[in-house]
Amino acid sequence: MALHVYVFLLVVCLLSLASPDDCPACRLASTPSSGGEPAPARPWREVKSRRGAPKRVNTEGFACPNQKCLYFGITDDQIHPLVGDGKHGPAERIQTFRCQACRTTFSARRHTPLYRLKTPSHQIAMVLSALAEGLDASAAERVFGYRQATITTWLIRAGEHAQTLHEHCFRNLQLPHLQLDELRTRLRNAKQVLWLWLAIDPLTKILPVLQLGPRTQNAAHRVIHSLLQFLAPGCLPVFTSDGLNVYFYALTAHFGHWRGVGVMGPKPFDGR
Ligand SMILES: [Zn+2]
Secondary structure, three states, X not given: OOHHHHHHHHHHHHHOOOOHHHOHHHHHHOOOOOOOOOOOOOOHHHHOOOOOOOOOXXXXXXXXXXXXXXXXXXXXXXXXXXXXXXXXXXXXXXXXXXXXXXXXXXXXXXXXXXXXXOOOHHHHHHHHHHHHOOOOHHHHHHHHOOOHHHHHHHHHHHHHHHHHHHHHHOOOEOOOEEEEEEEEEEOOOOOOEEEEEEEEOOOOOOOOEEEEEOOOHHHHHHHHHHHHHHEOOOOOOEEEXXXXXXXXXXXXXXXXXXXXXXXXXXXXXXXX
């Protein structure tokens, strides 16, 4: 056996490989859920009577928010039973929808950063655009005349929604190369040092994962675990890093299959 292979195997044995059981998120995901998959909902037009006026309001992309409803979360307007149910709001006319199956009514702004906000949406968009350009929240208070606490609430809501959008849009990525890094940072007024963990594709500059946290093994597991959710099945990028050893355990816990080699090999280890 070539010396470098021997040294490699020795290093691998010394590092004692990680498995998915080492990742808190993997352990949580493997907990069996109660109950099976619900039966698929029949298209509402097959269920309801054929009488009545045709739908006039476009409901595509919206879904019944009632978790007990058979049509909960179904955004396809060929299946779901949503219809327009008037408009509301003093400043802007906001569409209301009604689910014909469970009779729940809800605003088109439900689950958006604008839900239940009274300020006109174009004003909020202007303030958030200024913040995205680098304007400080306290400066935005002076420029736009809204309280800093209000502006911060808008910012948090927009950030949380951006996270949801990111998770919705970044699916099945085929990324041949990813660079892993963690940057030392400090939040304003906070004495505690935080680390900004990131994975970046050097070709497209896509950042599939960006997380703030301590520089610990569990944080590395979280980063690699969420990265795995964005990659296409079977996609195994070439990873490069600054050499921080926690990446080794996080990567071997989530990717690939480790096997013993020849006479030297211990029992085959299945790394997934
Ligand atoms: Zn419903």
